[in-house]
Structure formats: structure tokens, C-alpha cells
Amino acid sequence: MVCFEAARAIIHLPGVRDEDLAPVISMLQIHLGSSRACEKFAAIRVLNELSVSHPMAIEGCSSDLEALVNDANRSVATLAVSTLLKTVEPAKWV
Numbered sequence: 001m002v003c004f005e006a007a008r009a010i011i012h013l014p015g016v017r018d019e020d021l022a023p024v025i026s027m028l029q030i031h032l033g034s035s036r037a038c039e040k041f042a043a044i045r046v047l048n049e050l051s052v053s054h055p056m057a058i059e060g061c062s063s064d065l066e067a068l069v070n071d072a073n074r075s076v077a078t079l080a081v082s083t084l085l086k087t088v089e090p091a092k093w094v
Helices: 002-011 019-032 037-053 055-070 074-087
Strands: none
Touching: 002 019, 002 037, 019 037, 019 055, 037 055, 037 074, 055 074
């Protein structure tokens, strides 16, 4: 849980750049592959918050998030879909 709280603190820093977020995103990406649903949910939750301010920074996680769309835990799957929708450019919808 300390990792997730640290990640949340970093993403809420004023003036944080996409380059500064790379270690945070890689740590969250590792937790997306966890066998524990609570770790996956926590990682997606932080990525979901990050997608509001830095949607392009988490484009590398798209394949990991797409794999979670069919997760057995519906909360994980729903949050994965929500996060993916925030990162897609409107021009790609057409």
C-alpha cells in the first residue's frame, strides 16, 4: 500500500511532467499483472486518476489494461474500461 500512496502523491504534485511519471507508471504496470485483485484495482485506480491530467503518459499501459477488461473481478474490469476510454483520442473513435 505504501507504493500506491507514494504513486498518488507523485501524480498530484504540481508541475509534474510525463518524464517524471515513468518510474511510477512502470511500478503500476507491474502491479497490473498481479494475481491479487486488490493490487490490480489499486494500480488501475491510480492510473485512472493519472489519465485525467496526463492521458498520453499512460498509453504504454493500454495493452495491460485491455487484458484486464475480461477480468473475473467486475470492479477491476469496469475500472479498466473507464481508464481506457479516458486515454483514447476522440479522433480514433470515428
